[in-house]
Amino acid sequence: MSIDKFFNPENIAVIGASRSKGSIGYSILKNLKESFKGELFAVNPNAEEILGYKSYGSVKDIPEQVEQAVVALPPKIANKAVEQCVEEGVSAVTVVTAGYKEAGEEGRKREEELKEIVKDTDTDLLGPNCLGIWDAYSGVDTLFLPTGKIQKPDKGDIALISQSGSVGSSLLDVGAEKGIGFSRFVSYGNQAVLSETDILEWLAEDSQTSAIAVYMEGAKNARRFYKKAKELSLDKPITLLKAGKFKSGMEAASSHTGSLAGSYQVYNGAFKQAGVVEAKTIEELFDLSKILAYQEPMEKGKIAVVTNGGGYGVISSDAVESRDMELANLAPVTIKKIKEVLPNFANVTNPVDIVGDADSERYRKVLEAIEEDPEVDAVLAITLLQTAPMEPKIVEYLEEFNENTDQAVAGCMVGGKYTSRHMKKMESSNFPVFPNPERAIRALEGLFQYGTWKSDRR
Amino acid sequence: MSIDKFFNPENIAVIGASRSKGSIGYSILKNLKESFKGELFAVNPNAEEILGYKSYGSVKDIPEQVEQAVVALPPKIANKAVEQCVEEGVSAVTVVTAGYKEAGEEGRKREEELKEIVKDTDTDLLGPNCLGIWDAYSGVDTLFLPTGKIQKPDKGDIALISQSGSVGSSLLDVGAEKGIGFSRFVSYGNQAVLSETDILEWLAEDSQTSAIAVYMEGAKNARRFYKKAKELSLDKPITLLKAGKFKSGMEAASSHTGSLAGSYQVYNGAFKQAGVVEAKTIEELFDLSKILAYQEPMEKGKIAVVTNGGGYGVISSDAVESRDMELANLAPVTIKKIKEVLPNFANVTNPVDIVGDADSERYRKVLEAIEEDPEVDAVLAITLLQTAPMEPKIVEYLEEFNENTDQAVAGCMVGGKYTSRHMKKMESSNFPVFPNPERAIRALEGLFQYGTWKSDRR
Numbered sequence: 001m002s003i004d005k006f007f008n009p010e011n012i013a014v015i016g017a018s019r020s021k022g023s024i025g026y027s028i029l030k031n032l033k034e035s036f037k038g039e040l041f042a043v044n045p046n047a048e049e050i051l052g053y054k055s056y057g058s059v060k061d062i063p064e065q066v067e068q069a070v071v072a073l074p075p076k077i078a079n080k081a082v083e084q085c086v087e088e089g090v091s092a093v094t095v096v097t098a099g100y101k102e103a104g105e106e107g108r109k110r111e112e113e114l115k116e117i118v119k120d121t122d123t124d125l126l127g128p129n130c131l132g133i134w135d136a137y138s139g140v141d142t143l144f145l146p147t148g149k150i151q152k153p154d155k156g157d158i159a160l161i162s163q164s165g166s167v168g169s170s171l172l173d174v175g176a177e178k179g180i181g182f183s184r185f186v187s188y189g190n191q192a193v194l195s196e197t198d199i200l201e202w203l204a205e206d207s208q209t210s211a212i213a214v215y216m217e218g219a220k221n222a223r224r225f226y227k228k229a230k231e232l233s234l235d236k237p238i239t240l241l242k243a244g245k246f247k248s249g250m251e252a253a254s255s256h257t258g259s260l261a262g263s264y265q266v267y268n269g270a271f272k273q274a275g276v277v278e279a280k281t282i283e284e285l286f287d288l289s290k291i292l293a294y295q296e297p298m299e300k301g302k303i304a305v306v307t308n309g310g311g312y313g314v315i316s317s318d319a320v321e322s323r324d325m326e327l328a329n330l331a332p333v334t335i336k337k338i339k340e341v342l343p344n345f346a347n348v349t350n351p352v353d354i355v356g357d358a359d360s361e362r363y364r365k366v367l368e369a370i371e372e373d374p375e376v377d378a379v380l381a382i383t384l385l386q387t388a389p390m391e392p393k394i395v396e397y398l399e400e401f402n403e404n405t406d407q408a409v410a411g412c413m414v415g416g417k418y419t420s421r422h423m424k425k426m427e428s429s430n431f432p433v434f435p436n437p438e439r440a441i442r443a444l445e446g447l448f449q450y451g452t453w454k455s456d457r458r
Numbered sequence: 459m460s461i462d463k464f465f466n467p468e469n470i471a472v473i474g475a476s477r478s479k480g481s482i483g484y485s486i487l488k489n490l491k492e493s494f495k496g497e498l499f500a501v502n503p504n505a506e507e508i509l510g511y512k513s514y515g516s517v518k519d520i521p522e523q524v525e526q527a528v529v530a531l532p533p534k535i536a537n538k539a540v541e542q543c544v545e546e547g548v549s550a551v552t553v554v555t556a557g558y559k560e561a562g563e564e565g566r567k568r569e570e571e572l573k574e575i576v577k578d579t580d581t582d583l584l585g586p587n588c589l590g591i592w593d594a595y596s597g598v599d600t601l602f603l604p605t606g607k608i609q610k611p612d613k614g615d616i617a618l619i620s621q622s623g624s625v626g627s628s629l630l631d632v633g634a635e636k637g638i639g640f641s642r643f644v645s646y647g648n649q650a651v652l653s654e655t656d657i658l659e660w661l662a663e664d665s666q667t668s669a670i671a672v673y674m675e676g677a678k679n680a681r682r683f684y685k686k687a688k689e690l691s692l693d694k695p696i697t698l699l700k701a702g703k704f705k706s707g708m709e710a711a712s713s714h715t716g717s718l719a720g721s722y723q724v725y726n727g728a729f730k731q732a733g734v735v736e737a738k739t740i741e742e743l744f745d746l747s748k749i750l751a752y753q754e755p756m757e758k759g760k761i762a763v764v765t766n767g768g769g770y771g772v773i774s775s776d777a778v779e780s781r782d783m784e785l786a787n788l789a790p791v792t793i794k795k796i797k798e799v800l801p802n803f804a805n806v807t808n809p810v811d812i813v814g815d816a817d818s819e820r821y822r823k824v825l826e827a828i829e830e831d832p833e834v835d836a837v838l839a840i841t842l843l844q845t846a847p848m849e850p851k852i853v854e855y856l857e858e859f860n861e862n863t864d865q866a867v868a869g870c871m872v873g874g875k876y877t878s879r880h881m882k883k884m885e886s887s888n889f890p891v892f893p894n895p896e897r898a899i900r901a902l903e904g905l906f907q908y909g910t911w912k913s914d915r916r
Binding site: 102145243308318353356414 | 713872897
């Protein structure tokens with residue numbers, strides 16, 4: 001499939017490469033130089049050498065067969081460059097240039113022309129009006145954002161595809177800071193040719209990706225998206241944020257990516273049937289994707305909460321009940337085991353408040369008591385690291401528990417610098433951890449929705 | 459008022475001071491030594507000197523009149539120490555010890571006895587089962603959490619009062635990392651004597667506090683709280699998170715702080731009438747308090763959105779509409795001014811998408827165009843710092859705009875390390891900035907709720 005060449009090309013030509021710092025053509029070549037493992041070509045008729053690469057007059061002058069080209073030229077000349085790529089048989093062309101369908105009558109004509117150029121050829125086209133691709137494994141990186149202002153995340157199992165370049169890239173940046181890993185990122189813009197569904201199909205076969213997050217304003221072909229999503233989500237959970245839900249948002253979407261956002265009710269119903277877990281906010285897009293990537297789906301919605309801060313137990317109880325799930329009734333044997341560990345005045349109920357003087361050993365023993373309780377299909381482990389007795393060793397214990405149990409596990413820590421460091425460490429080892437119980441419970445609800453849908457499909 | 463001595467005492471005696479690191483009595487004395495400006499006394503009959511302070515056998519042995527005492531003793535001997543404080547005429551006594559009303563029959567008796575001890579005396583009592591007080595201005599700090607594991611925030615205008623010590627202290631820690639400043643923090647625990655309402659009354663007169671955030675499981679006297687809150691919130695907005703809303707949460711609250719959480723419907727209605735802005739999550743507790751502390755209430759709910767990332771404009775439009783507010787219809791003169799600044803293909807609508815190639819000058823000019831538009835009563839300024847042309851100077855421009863305009867202003871930035879650094883800087887200068895548009899719009903909704911309530915009361 002030629003779309004593979006967007007992610008794993010042997011070489012890339014940057015058409016519109018530039019020596020002027022801060023320009024798009026400079027940023028792309030520089031980023032690729034730092035991360036891409038294959039060969040790079042610079043194309044710019046007005047330069048001899050850029051960033052150490054010989055600069056060619058056009059893609060036609062490159063002696064080797066070019067597999068991928070990134071077009072970073074002004075709109076008036078971008079189509080011409082694509083035409084040359086087609087003539088040269090370049091498999092994958094990304095047009096990052098804006099000024100197409102999203103930009104008035106002239107732009108619409110330009111986009112029609114672009115479609116004609118690649119129609120019935122061997123060239124696949126991503127964009128225009130996009131950031132293109134960042135790939136954690138191959139090092140493809142067409143994001144023209146200066147290093148230093150944006151971090152790229154570590155390798156992970158989540159693929160992010162986004163109709164908006166700014167939403168997608170800023171989320172990558174957030175992910176990098178929090179320690180959340182990604183496999184691939186695709187900003188697909190106006191989808192003149194390649195659509196979100198084409199990318200979804202490729203990701204379904206991608207062994208590095210176990211969950212998919214989507215930011216969408218309007219599907220290119222909603223029916224086709226629905227069918228594919230329904231098929232694929234059985235194996236790989238899909239989390240989706242649909243923007244342009246209401247009148248004003250739909251108008252904004254139309255001038256942003258030229259999308260006809262379409263009726264939200266229709267989308268909403270289709271997502272439910274297709275097993276797509278819908279994120280209501282960008283925070284949820286993160287939270288749901290990471291828990292769906294790394295934890296088993298829940299089928300009963302019965303949660304045990306463990307905490308060394310009583311107030312957070314109360315907050316969690318409210319959150320569970322407001323989300324149509326239940327606090328599990330712990331089995332008598334579980335309660336007995338927990339009683340042996342807690343101070344005698346402590347109440348053994350669920351939420352299990354192991355009290356502020358708990359150390360990490362007490363926490364571990366309580367987790368072990370819950371681990372085999374058949375009444376529990378998910379555990380929310382709230383750990384306040386600020387107390388004197390709670391040693392950092394707790395992070396290892398939580399990770400051991402996560403490995404040993406069949407229950408779904410969500411971590412929760414609330415705090416500043418010291419706490420954030422430990423949270424990042426946990427995220428980096430693919431343990432989903434949330435900055436408050438409400439977000440953790442909302443994420444578990446996503447696991448429950450997905451698990452229920454999946455078991456109904458069986 | 460003797461309650462003043464909890465915040466501004468001349469001296470503090472730490473009863474149960476200890477030399478063993480990691481103990482409560484050690485942490486409290488050590489923290490006070492680092493931050494408190496007045497005199498300190500250690501009380502421990504088994505030591506001669508602790509952390510450089512002479513150790514007294516009991517509070518009775520201290521030659522000076524003690525104004526505040528912190529009791530950090532095991533439950534069995536804590537009441538005795540309080541009795542001695544009463545005999546010595548100590549104005550303010552904080553009992554951090556747990557094992558009272560929240561801990562079974564024996565604890566309940568102990569709490570009754572404690573109440574009897576201070577009844578009709580000149581001693582006021584905070585707690586038991588609490589962390590006590592942290593005061594940004596006087597340096598009072600009875601939080602027994604090790605430095606290094608928790609950061610204390612900078613001075614600011616928000617007072618936080620919390621029935622749960624762990625919720626309160628972890629939120630302080632989060633605030634410190636984000637750059638959000640606080641004036642006072644009170645963890646009031648079981649409220650055997652002093653209640654949340656007493657503290658509220660004191661904060662109403664406190665010149666350092668302009669907004670109050672409350673975490674509450676159950677009010678000590680709900681009717682009195684309602685009356686006071688209604689009176690006080692005209693001057694100082696109150697944001698409140700009520701935990702223990704549903705059956706399971708109420709049960710958890712009862713074993714946590716011994717609170718009878720009471721019917722949530724009743725609370726909810728009372729909050730609305732009293733002008734208390736209710737936070738549904740701990741994230742909202744932060745977001746609402748900070749915007750209410752630093753921005754003017756809104757009366758029309760008409761918002762202008764400015765963004766250099768189109769997708770975030772679409773997301774914001776959805777958020778505004780889902781929150782019963784409106785995108786303002788910009789005045790023709792505003793649109794004309796903006797048109798002069800934007801590239802000609804850009805659409806001038808609200809949300810105003812100033813396009814990804816915008817620099818900070820373009821952003822500033824668009825803000826200036828909106829600044830005097832009478833249709834707009836709040837501005838959401840979304841700034842993606844990751845793009846090459848967006849210089850950090852934008853932070854100054856946003857601050858200037860915030861100072862010059864009568865409109866309410868919420869900032870929004872989405873990103874990692876580089877972005878977070880600028881967000882923290884903005885927060886430190888009391889400019890509320892949010893990590894995504896949805897949270898910013900929710901905060902603006904709070905300003906609108908409060909503004910509407912206030913104008914109805916006039």
